[in-house]
Amino acid sequence: MSNTTQDLGLSSLSFEEALERLDQTVKAMELGGLSLSDVTRLFEEGMKLAQVCNDMLGAAELRISKIQTAYGEQMQIRDEDDRASTLRNPSC
Numbered sequence: 001m002s003n004t005t006q007d008l009g010l011s012s013l014s015f016e017e018a019l020e021r022l023d024q025t026v027k028a029m030e031l032g033g034l035s036l037s038d039v040t041r042l043f044e045e046g047m048k049l050a051q052v053c054n055d056m057l058g059a060a061e062l063r064i065s066k067i068q069t070a071y072g073e074q075m076q077i078r079d080e081d082d083r084a085s086t087l088r089n090p091s092c
Contacts, residue, residue, distance in 0.1 A: 010048055015056045022049040 010018065025046040029039060 010052045013052065015053060015060075018049050018052045018056070022046055022053065025049065 013021065025042050028034070029042050029046070034042070
């Protein structure tokens, strides 16, 4: 993550915290009545929060893919062993 996200303390947030903060940021902007500088600041923070959430989702997706691949390979080997065993010792 960039230094800017670290400066805002965003890198220490959990996904749920970052998403909640993003939701609050959007709601604050939707309410209106803010100065241009406040809206700009909130927009920038919202974009950074969205990036943090996106990064976390990407990391979780990659981890899940690795787990699926690892277990998929184990299941393939096990299936092949079961088939080979059945061919050697048919139950009929």
